[in-house]
Every structure is written in structure tokens, then in C-alpha cells.
Amino acid sequence: MRIHELESPPSELLVAESPPGARFAVRHRAQRRSLHPAALTAYAVLSCLVSRDEWIHLVHIVASMLWVGGLVTLIALSTQIRRVGDGDAVGRFLGSLRVVGPVVLAPGPLLLLATGVWSVTRNDGWGFGQTWIWLALVLLGGAFLFGAAFQSRVAIRAERAATAGDTDGALRLLSRWTWGSVLILAVVLVATWDMVAKPGL
Numbered sequence: 001m002r003i004h005e006l007e008s009p010p011s012e013l014l015v016a017e018s019p020p021g022a023r024f025a026v027r028h029r030a031q032r033r034s035l036h037p038a039a040l041t042a043y044a045v046l047s048c049l050v051s052r053d054e055w056i057h058l059v060h061i062v063a064s065m066l067w068v069g070g071l072v073t074l075i076a077l078s079t080q081i082r083r084v085g086d087g088d089a090v091g092r093f094l095g096s097l098r099v100v101g102p103v104v105l106a107p108g109p110l111l112l113l114a115t116g117v118w119s120v121t122r123n124d125g126w127g128f129g130q131t132w133i134w135l136a137l138v139l140l141g142g143a144f145l146f147g148a149a150f151q152s153r154v155a156i157r158a159e160r161a162a163t164a165g166d167t168d169g170a171l172r173l174l175s176r177w178t179w180g181s182v183l184i185l186a187v188v189l190v191a192t193w194d195m196v197a198k199p200g201l
Contacts, residue, residue, distance in 0.1 A: 053122055060115035064192065067108030071185045074104070078178045082171055090170050091162035097155045109144040113137070116195075131200030139191035143184045151180050 074097075081093050120126045120133055128134060158173035 053119070056115050056118050056122075059111060060119060063108045063111035063115065064188075065108075067105065067112060068185065068188060068192075070104035070108060071181055071188070074100070075178055075181050075185065078174055078181070082174055082178065085167070085171065087162065087165070087167035087170075090167060090174060091159075094155060094159040094162050094170065094174065098159065101152070101155065105147060109140060109147075113140055113144070116140070132194050132198040135199075136191050136194050139187050139194065143187040143191070146180070146187075147184055151177060151184070154180065 077093065081089050116136065120128060126133060128137075154173055154177045158170045158177060161167075161173060162170035
């Protein structure tokens with residue numbers, strides 16, 4: 001062994017002499033040793049209690065909760081504002097949708113679809129040809145595309161009407177947006193039933 005190899009840190013020598021398949025694990029252990037003891041303890045506890053697939057499943061459930069909760073909240077607010085019929089309140093709500101809509105309604109469906117696809121690829125007993133899986137993907141993907149393509153345009157038109165002082169037009173468009181959100185919520189709930197009941201499995 002050459003002199004410069006002897007001067008290398010032990011962890012680097014171990015990585016260099018390890019088979020290619022084991023080098024990642026060696027580096028991973030070396031990185032963990034450099035962490036704070038409290039962080040190492042938390043990492044060890046979480047690794048024992050929850051696996052990576054279980055974390056993905058948790059994110060999948062939380063994403064569904066975010067999507068459904070966001071829809072229910074916005075539907076309730078828009079319904080209340082429509083009943084009051086105040087032009088200023090309508091304008092403020094529609095103006096907030098430009099920011100609140102993407103923040104509340106976009107992450108949920110994207111995380112839900114991504115973690116759902118991940119879970120299917122990780123489970124040997126599941127496949128994209130199974131009825132409940134492709135039905136869930138169609139329903140959730142369709143609901144997301146409907147919201148991105150139709151709901152966003154209706155909200156923009158309603159905001160423009162409110163800015164122009166056309167309260168009646170803004171209320172009509174807001175009513176259309178509300179019913180569109182109700183439709184999305186119904187589709188998401190059907191998809192949730194599909195993922196729980198797993199028809200065809």
C-alpha cells in the first residue's frame with residue numbers, strides 16, 4: 001500500500017476498499033457519525049418505529065387531508081360570502097384566491113398522486129392494471145386538471161368582474177366556482193372510497 005493511502009482518513013480507505021454496492025452504506029454510516037448525538041438518537045428512534053414506505057404512506061394520507069380540508073374551507077367561505085352579497089367582501093375573497101388557491105389546493109393533489117404512484121411501485125401485490133388503482137389515478141388526475149384548467153379561469157374572470165364593479169357578474173362566477181369545487185370534492189371523496197374499498201382486488 002502506498003504512503004499517501006496510509007495518510008487517508010480511515011473512512012475513505014474503507015470506502016475505497018469496499019465493493020461498489022457497499023460504498024453507499026459506508027458513506028452513510030460515516031455521515032451519521034458526524035451528526036449531533038441528539039440528531040443520531042432521533043434518527044435511530046424514527047428508523048426503528050417508522051420505515052420509509054410508512055413515511056410515504058403518511059404523506060399520502062396528509063396530502064389527502066390537505067386537499068379535502070382546503071376544498072371544504074373554501075367552499076364554506078364562498079357560500080357565506082355569496083349569501084351576504086357584499087361587493088367588497090366578494091372582491092377581497094376573489095383577490096385572495098389568486099394566492100390562497102395555489103397554496104392550499106395545489107400541493108395536496110400533487111403529493112397525493114406522487115406518493116400514490118410510489119406506493120404502487122413499491123408493493124409487489126399492486127399493479128397499475130388493477131381496477132382500483134387506475135380508477136383512483138383517473139379520478140384524482142381528472143379532478144386536479146379540472147381545477148387547474150377550469151376553476152382557475154373562472155376565479156380570474158370573477159375577480160376581474162369584481163374589480164370592474166360588476167358585483168352581480170362576480171357573484172354569478174363565484175357561484176360557478178363554488179359548484180365546481182363541490183364537484184371536485186365529490187370526485188376526491190369517490191376516489192377515497194375507491195382506495196379504501198379497492199374494488200376488483
